[in-house]
Amino acid sequence: MVAALARPDITSPFGTYRAEGLVKFAWALADRHDLSAFLRKRIRSLVARVFSGPYDTVVEGLKFRLYPGGNYDDRKMMAKGRLPEQAEHRLIAPLLGKDRVFVDVGANIGTYSLFAAASGAEVLAVEASPDTADKLAFNLAANGASDVRIARTAVGAEDGELSLWREPSNAGFATLVEDLTQGEWAGNWSAFRVPVRPLADVVAEAGLTRIDVMKIDVEGFEDRVLVPYLSTTSRDLWPRAILLETNCRPHWTEDCLSLLTRLGYEQAGETRDNILFSLKA
Structure with a gap:
C-alpha cells in the first residue's frame, strides 16, 4: 500500500509560497549537527509537522518549490540556503x-x-x-x-x-x-x-x-x-x-x-x- 502523501502543487505560480524567517530558522535548527542524532531527529520530526511546505525559494540563483517535510534535498536547501552535494x-x-x-x-x-x-x-x-x-x-x-x-x-x-x-x-x-x-x-x-x-x-x-x-x-x-x-x-x-x-x-x-x-x-x-x-x- 502506498503511503498517503499530499500531492505537490504544480499549478500555482512560483512565489505563491514564501519562506519566512521562522521557517528557515526552524529548519536550520533541525539540521544542527552539534546536537545529538536523537535530539536532531526529534526536532526534525516536530519541524516537519509544522513547516512541511511547500515553500518557494531561490538557492544559488535557482528557483525551487521545496517540501522540506518530505525530502532530504529540500531540507538541506531550506536549512543551509545552498545546493546540496x-x-x-x-x-x-x-x-x-x-x-x-x-x-x-x-x-x-x-x-x-x-x-x-x-x-x-x-x-x-x-x-x-x-x-x-x-x-x-x-x-x-x-x-x-x-x-x-x-x-x-x-x-x-x-x-x-x-x-x-x-x-x-x-x-x-x-x-x-x-x-x-x-x-x-x-x-x-x-x-x-x-x-x-x-x-x-x-x-x-x-x-x-x-x-x-x-x-x-x-x-x-x-x-x-x-x-x-x-x-x-x-x-x-x-x-x-x-x-x-x-x-x-x-x-x-x-x-x-x-x-x-x-x-x-x-x-x-x-x-x-x-x-x-x-x-x-
Missing part, C-alpha cells in the same frame, strides 16, 4: 557548459539538472517517482529550463515494471532495492509499481548521440542501470565522465567499479558518497 558539483562543473550533454539518472527535484542547465549544457533528466517528477518539472519550468527533457521512468536491464519503495520523510531516497528498506534505513516504507526501461532506449529516444557527463544516483540500483547500458551501446555513446553514487554499494549485485576499470575508465575524483570516473582517450 556541493563537492560533487565542483567535480563536474569543469565538464559542463555549452555544447555539453548531461544525463541525470535519479534526477530527484532537479538540483543537478538545473545546475547543469544553468551552465548551458543539454540535459536529459530521468526520474521514476511520479510525484517527484512533477516537482522536477515544476522547478524546471520556474527556471525557464523548458528544453530539459524528462524521462518519467525507472531504468534497468529490460522493459517491464518494478516496485519502487518510498519512505514519506525522504521522497528522494526512493529505491527499487527492497533489501535497502531494512536495517540502517528501516522506516515507514511502502511500494508502488513503476515502468522500467533500458537506459540505452531512453537515451536513443531523446536523440542523444553522445554523453559528456552521466550522474547515477538510484539508491543501490546503480549497477543495474550502468552495466546493461555499457554492455549494449557503442563506445561513442559511453559517457566521457560518470558520477556514480557508491554509498549503497553493498546492495549492488555486480561490481561496477571493476567493470569501469576494465572498460578504460579511471577515477578522477571522490567525495563521501560518490566517485567520478573519466573515460581515457
Whole structure:
C-alpha cells in the first residue's frame, strides 16, 4: 500500500509560497549537527509537522518549490540556503557548459539538472517517482529550463515494471532495492509499481548521440542501470565522465567499479558518497 502523501502543487505560480524567517530558522535548527542524532531527529520530526511546505525559494540563483517535510534535498536547501552535494558539483562543473550533454539518472527535484542547465549544457533528466517528477518539472519550468527533457521512468536491464519503495520523510531516497528498506534505513516504507526501461532506449529516444557527463544516483540500483547500458551501446555513446553514487554499494549485485576499470575508465575524483570516473582517450 502506498503511503498517503499530499500531492505537490504544480499549478500555482512560483512565489505563491514564501519562506519566512521562522521557517528557515526552524529548519536550520533541525539540521544542527552539534546536537545529538536523537535530539536532531526529534526536532526534525516536530519541524516537519509544522513547516512541511511547500515553500518557494531561490538557492544559488535557482528557483525551487521545496517540501522540506518530505525530502532530504529540500531540507538541506531550506536549512543551509545552498545546493546540496556541493563537492560533487565542483567535480563536474569543469565538464559542463555549452555544447555539453548531461544525463541525470535519479534526477530527484532537479538540483543537478538545473545546475547543469544553468551552465548551458543539454540535459536529459530521468526520474521514476511520479510525484517527484512533477516537482522536477515544476522547478524546471520556474527556471525557464523548458528544453530539459524528462524521462518519467525507472531504468534497468529490460522493459517491464518494478516496485519502487518510498519512505514519506525522504521522497528522494526512493529505491527499487527492497533489501535497502531494512536495517540502517528501516522506516515507514511502502511500494508502488513503476515502468522500467533500458537506459540505452531512453537515451536513443531523446536523440542523444553522445554523453559528456552521466550522474547515477538510484539508491543501490546503480549497477543495474550502468552495466546493461555499457554492455549494449557503442563506445561513442559511453559517457566521457560518470558520477556514480557508491554509498549503497553493498546492495549492488555486480561490481561496477571493476567493470569501469576494465572498460578504460579511471577515477578522477571522490567525495563521501560518490566517485567520478573519466573515460581515457
